[in-house]
Amino acid sequence: MLFLNVLFGVSAVLTIASSLLCVFTKNIMHACVYLLGALLGVAGLYMTLGADFVAVTQIMVYVGGIVILMLFAVMLTGGKEFVSKAQKLLNLVPLMGNKWTFLIASLASLVFAGVTVQLYFKLPEFFKTVDNTEFSSTVDELGKLLITDHLLAFELSSVLLLGALVGAAIIARPRKEEVK
Amino acid sequence: MNSTAATFFTSIEAVNQAIVTLSEKVGFNTLPLVSLTIILVMALILTLVVATIGGYGTYAERKISADIQARIGPNRVGPYGLLQPLADLVKLLSKEDIFPMAADKFLFYLAPFLAILGVFSTLAVLPIASGLILTDLNVGVFYLIAISSLVGVGVFLGGYASNSKWSMLGGMRGASQIISYEIPVTISILAVTLISGGMSFGKIVGAQGGLPHQWFLLHNPFTFIGFFVFFVGGLAETNRAPFDLPEAESELVSGYHTEYTGMRFGLFALAEYAEVFVLCGVATALFLGGYQLPLDVTNLPQIPVQVIQSVVFVMKSLFLYYVVIWIRWTLPRIRVDRLMSICWKYLTPLAIFNLVGVSVWEVVFHGQSLAQLILGH
């Protein structure tokens, strides 16, 4: 269990630190890299939960695909020039119009505070549940589930991916009159 | 997490005794701590070994290219120039660490580490011998493919952070090339997992035998083609010639690591050479029988067997390593549009065809290999 505890600690710290940095960084490119750190951390958390396949899929799809795509997008859209101004404390909240929005936002914060307080009193119950079951391979089980119980969703997701592929290719291609 | 190095060592009688006595002295169970330590030490050793192999990769490259071009090659430092990598290391360490003015400092520092992280993380699942594997993950092959895509991020960030047009072009080329060639490589690996019935390296290697006709390479015609798809795709993923467009000297000076100097450049180079070795090791494990010996090892003493197995594995990998270098100094670089068309128009359909073919083969012949069909059982 020591190894798991270490892994959990490292992953949790990585996740939380990366996401915090992601919020507070000024550079969108850096934000993407922090996202990468957070995703790796989440993958580590999956590992500690015994979800090896999900963890590796997370790394595969996010690190190998989405993050690189985002980096590309940032680069192609000149992300380096984009530096948010005045990102400190209250100024973090963007100007959204007029006094009404601030009124609504303050109401929202009240509600949020209420929810948080409620949750806070319930937290100890959650921390009592500790699971010490041994690891076992999830790959076989997942494979069987995917082609039996969740077959329709599986097939639909393949169609979705194909649609996304074609759609993305069509959208991103410049129109003919603009090429000249 | 069975058959890892930690479980192997702790199952040895003497080590076990030592742990028990240590636990009695300290007052708590030290088995987890010792296991963790063993894992860390093993990881360190493996990293150092692979780093050395990667370092000597530069030496091999120079020597073999010299041989091909009828030159002598490095011969001044040590006998036959064998200490040349050490000399290079010293040179790289002592060089000035230049940081370009316009560069993005954070990313500039981060990129080489990401690349090296992607390469060395894969060592965790590389099966060197039948107990000598850091952790035999159930999703080993999948993990290897996934984590090695960090190299792509490193390459891209390196190119971007340098803020130089050569680097930028090299980084973009590298990232797109790595993403694209991941597809045929993954699909041809999928065919192998289909035959072995699992993604863990222990299972895949265990499903093969020591003799060539028991390898997955000769399991059926489709895997035979699949091996070449995998190998060509692997060459492209590691940015080796003839797919070394991200660092094409004649066009981009040195590609994504143009602006890097000193040990940072060394890290990129090390990542490249180590990745080539990992590629060769994976190819060996997947297609060439891995560490399997052509005899029954169940009743033999374990440690000598493991030594022999490691030697066999490393020899096979080094042979492929030689082939990679041979290809580099034989074939000219490919054109950039050809690169993508080879991947999308030839390798990917071929890999899918192989996958379908292997599935059909498995169904029709009930998993028997070609040799089993010809020779009988």
Next chain:
Amino acid sequence: MEYTISTIAPIFIFPFMAFVVNAFFGRKLPRQGDWLSVGAIFASFLYTLRIFGDFIFNKFSTDYYVHKVFNWIDLSYGDQFFKIDLGIYIDNMTAIMLLMVTGVATLIHLFSTWYMKGDERYGKFFVYLSLFTSAMLGLVLADNLLLLFVFWEIMGFCSYSLIGFYYEKEEAGNASLKAFMTTRIGDVFLLLGILGIWSVVGNVNYVDIYAAISQGLFEGHTVMGISLASFAAFCVFMGTVGKSAQVPLQVWLPDAMMGPTPCSALIHAATMVAAGVYLSLRMYPLMELGEVTHIIAYVGAITAFLAATIALVQTDIKAVLAFSTISQLGYMVLGIGVGSYNAAFMHLITHAVFKACLFLSAGSVIHSTHTQEMPEMGGLRKKLPITFLAMLLCTLAIAGIPIFSGFVSKDRILGDALYWGLYAGQNKVHFIVPMLGFGGAFLTAFYMFRMMFLTFFGEPKDKEVYEHCHHEHFEFNRTLPLIILAALTLGVFYSGSLTGQGEIKIFPRAAQEWFKILVAAPEVKNFESYTKEKFDFADTREEKVWEKAHYHHQSGYAGVNPDNEEGIHHAHINGAVASVIIAFSGVLLAFFLYIRRLMSPDFFVNMLKPLHRLTTHRYYFDDFYIGILLKKGLLVFNNALAFLDMGIYDRIAIDGWAKVNNWIYRASKWFDDVIVDSIAVDGTGTAVNLFNLVLRVLQSGKIQFYFVVLIVVLSGYIWSLNFIS
């Protein structure tokens, strides 16, 4: 023995597939696909042979049947039960019928390849032929009246298409229309009958109907004052009248001879017209229950006699055969009416064989001489020896000469009729039925031999026709069907003995009486606890021992007062003697008139002038229908319609509607001005403006603001959960 869908369905599916393939790809196939039709029906024949063998010769008893179903239409909901099963019902009668249909159809298909050769619509003919055959087989296999009705209509369509096959000729077009419309009358009645049965039984399966009859479900139901059983039985019988060309709906069949001769042989002699009789046989328990048997007997007797008298004066060879068909169908119906169930069905089979052969022979003659008029023929027996022999055998059969099949079956019908009319203890008026039957038999013998003598004997009357006719050689597809069918006119195949009465035995007794033993009127009691089997389940019944049907007499008589065995026997002896004498006297009369020429036929014509005029005009049936019913009747109808249109529809409906519209217009104008314009349109605008004041705040166009609203709503929702729980 397992009967599954795959052992039964091909009988129907083979011709149907041949139809489908030929209909779409026939033109591209070699020989326009005729081999496909012939092969398909021959394959059906082979399948049928197996069923026939199992049922007749192997192991099953008289009342054995196979009934397999699956759901066809299921519109049930809640308590409402509406369900129709599609199924197959095979008993001994079906097995025999299937063998007859496929066998005769195979031979006629084969003959058609010779007869229709060189025709411009050669392929199309086989398309219709295949469709017709499949429909006929489907009708025979069907287990319920609704499915039977479907195939019945498909056959009607095929008949229509084939009568009008040479649609360049105006008569052919008119004849096809006439046939179609005339049979439609019967079909409407049949549909009414089916609905009547449905209203009581809730189903139209044969077995359900039998069970319902046995349980007495029909009692107490009436329609327009008459009992529903009578009504349904009469309506079903009207279907038979239409399809089997009985008086008064017989007018379409002679005109139907416009079609190609093989189609006349198949449709208008052997199978389709027999389907009507088959329907009545199937519904025999209903006919008995509804007490319409007397009507049936009279209709049959009148048809048999009237058609025979008309046939006397026809000069067209096919017309003679057409009227003889009507006459023979009349005998079958007569047989049903007097309760001679077995004999009626036997006559159906024997008639199908010899009449098909007669038509094919006539086709052979017509194709050789290119004329249908008998006065232009004569002396053809030297030119067409095989045709002559085949036709002679069939004529002997239809005339009722002993040892031929016609005698065996017709004699038994007449014997039963004699008993029914004379000995059964009914009113003596009913004696007229056997009298008409015997008279018709005499006339049949006479006009058939008149036809033979005019066609094949004597000197050639038209030299040109005679010279034109080629000498007949053996041709596979022309003569083989004739030979096979002619050979099957021998009575031994049906009765096992030469006379049909069991005196001169050829086969052992069991085989001798196979027909009589195996076909019986359905005993409705046996169906009370029937089981339906779903398709593809193996038939798990035990094999039953061959047992004899429960007949009151070996003739299969099932009519009025069936227990008087002595009387039946007496009637049969008398009937046999009488019919033999009558048949031979008819032949002799024809011989004297047309060979010896002792007397000119004109002598009789002059002597019985009014009768002659009556018969040449076919008793004015056609004139009555067309001249009076259609033309005069339609005039009245037209006038009524005109009044309806001008007087009622124009005045009241259209003008009145205009006034109503005027009112509506005024009301809607007010509605439009006040409610729609003032309140709805302007009011909506005002309301939108009002809402706008509020919603403008929310619709900021900034996506982050929307996130904020989203979060507020979500957290409010979560907050509200506290109060709920």
Next chain:
Amino acid sequence: MISYGSYLLISAFLFVIGLIIMMARKNIVAILLGIEFILNSAALSFVTYSKFITKNLDGHIFALFIIVIAAAEAAVGLAIIIRFFQIKETIHIDEATELRN
């Protein structure tokens, strides 16, 4: 340390982070980035419930499909962003005010 609540806390934390990013940033790429955070938090919750509550693998399946959908969404979203940039030469969210051209 490894308990039900800790995973849920991390999940909630990721969710809030994603929300803040989505609300605070004007860059469309950053908003997509926030969406990725939120999707990850949902997937993490699913896997956690799968481990502690339901004790079967359905949560893993959900996480897998969430990852698939995230991939599709990122591909299409980034394609739209690139197209948007080609037309407007900026990726400021408030510039996205027109439905045509």
